[in-house]
Amino acid sequence: MARLSHLLSTPGLGLRLVQAGAGDPDLSWVSTTELLDLGAYLDGGELVLTTGLALEEDDPRWHDFVASLGRARVAAIGFGVGVAHARIPRPLVAAASAYRVALIEVPPPTPFIAVSKAVAALLEADELSAAHRALQAHRELFVGGQNPAATIATLAQATGRRIAALRADGSLLAGSSGLAGGSDPGAHAERIPLDTAGTVLVVAGDDPLSPDARALLAAGAMALGIELRSAGGEQDRERERWERLTALLLGRAGAAPADGGVASARVLDPSMRFPGQVRAIAVAGGAEALSDWRRSPRTGLERLVATNDGDGGIGGWQLCPDDEAALGTAVNAAVSAGLDAVVGRPAPLARAATSARSAAAAFAARPPFASGEAPAPRVRWVDREEPVFEAVLAGSADLAGIVAAVLGPLATAVDAEAQELRRTARVLLAHHGQRQPAAAELRIHRNTLRDRLARIEQLTGRSFGDADDRSELWFALRIEALTREPSLPPIEPTE
Known part of the structure; x- marks a missing residue:
């Protein structure tokens, strides 16, 4: 931004700060006037130049003059000495101090037009700098394949806003420092849709956005949408690879390999450690619940999930280590999704299909609970509920x-x-x-x-x-x- 301090340091003008205002204000324009009440004609941020022709040195209306400009939120008052007044009137200095409006002295050799040209040059340089920053931000958004967190950081730095991407349920996907902790973005925050799943870009701030900032946010929203679709596509492909492996282990895609599928799994995850015994879990329920269960985030052996390609009421399968903690996690995930589950008897990984057959047989013996037998999801354990x-x-x-x-x-x-x-x-x-x-x-x-x-x-x-x-x-x-x-x-x- 073009600031008052930049103007004061411009060589050749000889400007002197007589009374400081609140901070270092931004300059938006220059206005030259001899009117006593100019406030209604200003937008804020202007440098108001005057020689005080309409007022005597001890005129009490200096107070009203400054009050009007203070309400208009001008950046500063520039007083040209040597025309109507040999020096800046004391009542003007006192009023500027009372209303915390910056007051600068324009010496006799410096014409007001020179000050106006200097401000115009500063504004032009700022626009060029903003355009350069926007261009750089655009490059960062679309070159190099950023992730959502990096994209949001770029947008926040370029626009000076607090920005976050929120999922449809309100949870945080990624956010800048001001919103990363889940803080309230405020009532004036803008929300820009990013995809059909309900993800939105939240832009928090009270001041109006500049055209460059708004264009950058539009480009950022486009980049985020592309990143989310790309990430979603890769997740779908990764999920499908694990589903094919699970179907192979369960004997639902031809004969299981001699090693139980360990070699195939190591291609997907070289760090994978396989248990000696596993259990096949059959799940059933509504189509939407099955889809949510299938698409829920998983890591490690939890990814051994497959949809059922046959009939019989079973909607999906999960292979799980024969471990109480792992089984509890898998069963709770199914129940939380609103699904019924039948846990097969334990079997070696290479014979996981036998565990699946035991679950399928128990499932066929009793129709799915979700069809109306029970009002809430239920769990059956083949080896625990039929001991004889x-x-x-x-x-x-x-x-x-x-x-x-x-x-x-x-x-x-x-x-x-x-x-x-x-x-x-x-x-x-x-x-x-x-x-x-x-x-x-x-x-x-x-x-x-x-x-x-x-x-x-x-x-x-x-x-x-x-x-x-x-x-x-x-x-x-x-x-x-x-x-x-x-x-x-x-x-x-x-x-």
Whole structure:
């Protein structure tokens, strides 16, 4: 900007600062006047030149003259001595001090036209400098492939504004120092759309933007839009590469490679470390929820995600290390997106397809929860929710553990209520779930039977209305009955 200090230092003018104003004001133009009230004709930032022809040296109207110019926010008053007054009148100096308006002395050898030309030269030089800065900023915006943070830094430096790019949810994508911490941009901030996803460029500031600054912001918004589309495209391509690898590991893109896909994965990420055991997680839900889940940011092994290319209600897959923390993160991400999840049994990475088959089979046995079975997303664990079948598959001999896993508190309780509940379950299952004959055999009312069944379901976490749950309960009760030591009568002493 062309400032008053630049004018004062211009050689050959001999200007002298008599009274300083507030700071070093910017100069916008020069106005020569002998009017007493010029304020209504000014825009602010002008250097007002006068010789004081209309006022005597001790005229009290000097106060009003300066007050009017102060309200108009002039840059300074230039008083030409040696024409009407041999020196600057004292009331003018006092008024300039009171209103904090800069006052300079123009000596007799210097004509006002010379001062006007000097200001015009300063303004022209400033315009050339601004054009050069704008050109340099344009080059930085479009040459070299800046990221959003660098682009915003360039715009903030070139325009002197606080600038930030905000996502559709209001979160910060990138911002200059004044807005990087998420501070309020203010009610007068301008918002420029950057893409169809709702990302906007926020420009904070109270003063009007110059034409150069506005043109630069328009160019910056264009550059940011290009950068966001380019970044989004690269993210899509990266996501597709990991999806193809996941489909390969799951056996959904032909036979899995002998190394389990490790070599292929190292091409995508040389630093990747692979677990010995993995689990395949099948997810289901609405199309929008599946899209949000699939496109959510991921790193490391979390990127092993694929969409389902078949039917059966499964919307997507994720391969996850058989680790509680990693599994918890993956399951929580699915539930947070509004999806149901079925976690397959663990398997070596090279046989990840077997884990996927176990999840798909469990998924097919029970339709997706999101279709109306449950009001909120639910999670199933194949090996944890069907211990009898898992024990058969694994050849486990831990019969007591199977019973405990199915019956829960009923497996260890020996009180009368527990025995009564176990007998009630056995009788109902023996009658194929028919309640009337079960109540008759137990000699209880149907309402009593209903209450007992509700209590059993609460304690075991299983439902008599589900075929898998009924079979698990029946096997567990049979194992318990066959492995329980019989209660023998005491041995009578012999004579």
